[in-house]
Amino acid sequence: MTADTTPAPKAEAAVRCTGLTYSFGATRAVDGLDLTVEQGEVFGLLGPNGAGKTTAIRAITTLLPVPAGMVSVFGLDCARKKMQVRRLLGYVPQQLSADSGLTGRENVELFARVFDVPRAERRARVDEALAAVDLSEAAGRLAGTYSGGMVRRLELAQALVSAPRLLILDEPTIGLDPLARAGVWDCIAQVRAATGMSVLVTTHYMDEADEHCARVALMHRGRIRAMGAPGDLRAELAAQLDADPARVSLEDVFRHHAGAGLTGADRPDEGGDFRDVRRSRAAARR
Numbered sequence: 001m002t003a004d005t006t007p008a009p010k011a012e013a014a015v016r017c018t019g020l021t022y023s024f025g026a027t028r029a030v031d032g033l034d035l036t037v038e039q040g041e042v043f044g045l046l047g048p049n050g051a052g053k054t055t056a057i058r059a060i061t062t063l064l065p066v067p068a069g070m071v072s073v074f075g076l077d078c079a080r081k082k083m084q085v086r087r088l089l090g091y092v093p094q095q096l097s098a099d100s101g102l103t104g105r106e107n108v109e110l111f112a113r114v115f116d117v118p119r120a121e122r123r124a125r126v127d128e129a130l131a132a133v134d135l136s137e138a139a140g141r142l143a144g145t146y147s148g149g150m151v152r153r154l155e156l157a158q159a160l161v162s163a164p165r166l167l168i169l170d171e172p173t174i175g176l177d178p179l180a181r182a183g184v185w186d187c188i189a190q191v192r193a194a195t196g197m198s199v200l201v202t203t204h205y206m207d208e209a210d211e212h213c214a215r216v217a218l219m220h221r222g223r224i225r226a227m228g229a230p231g232d233l234r235a236e237l238a239a240q241l242d243a244d245p246a247r248v249s250l251e252d253v254f255r256h257h258a259g260a261g262l263t264g265a266d267r268p269d270e271g272g273d274f275r276d277v278r279r280s281r282a283a284a285r286r
């Protein structure tokens, strides 16, 4: 008897974008984006302010139309199966979505109702979501009394309560101190390990993506400039430059692929590079 060598059918990708293009008037925010997020992976979409990350995410979440190209989530066409796609998603937007006048628990309960979690399961699912982000003890306090890190984790609980297969997070750690950032990433890792859900996250913190994402896409001016496992991208550049791989960062990879344009010198309205962005956000917080 011969062994069956037929390869197992490949699982449908969690996200597949092919030639996604989106313009705001004359501004081409996303310019022919090809991207695949495999099931179960944590995928980082990286780039400076204005790179087109949020626009791409909003097309994937069906909040923006797909005027050119194709976007699918678990094989469902985002342009034609909006409601089915939405049922598979948990989305934490960049803007704060928690209500400071409600307790942590009430915020999560609200999302459970909005996402139509069956009434009989609601209490248990809210408890589980709060426990997953380590907010069980603080659940009875008003969200307005939470620290920045707790608010971000609360928003994560809001997105998790509907048990999504794909979690999409837009800049989940922006404005947080290093300890709070680590707390958010720990929650993401634990939930992913427990549920096997796929995670698509945008950030311009290259060091965080390097540590926490299985694969990343480096985006600049609406286009992907490099894509792969962070370690592979760093090793490739080190080999090209004949440099010590330990001394090559993901930020170096980005600079290498995005070139001089990253400084914004030829696009003054966008302004600055990663270090400038970090500095300006830090200054804004002060």
Ligand SMILES: Nc1ncnc2c1ncn2[C@@H]1O[C@H](COP(=O)(O)OP(=O)(O)OP(=O)(O)O)[C@@H](O)[C@H]1O
Pocket: 024, 027, 028, 029, 030, 047, 048, 049, 050, 051, 052, 053, 054, 055, 056, 204
């Ligand atoms: N509603 C809008 N109207 C007009 N232009 C927009 C709008 N939203 C985004 N843009 C422009 O589209 C481009 C991509 O913006 P987008 O917000 O997708 O970038 P981003 O990578 O998410 O940036 P950030 O890290 O600041 O969130 C930018 O040039 C931006 O100015």
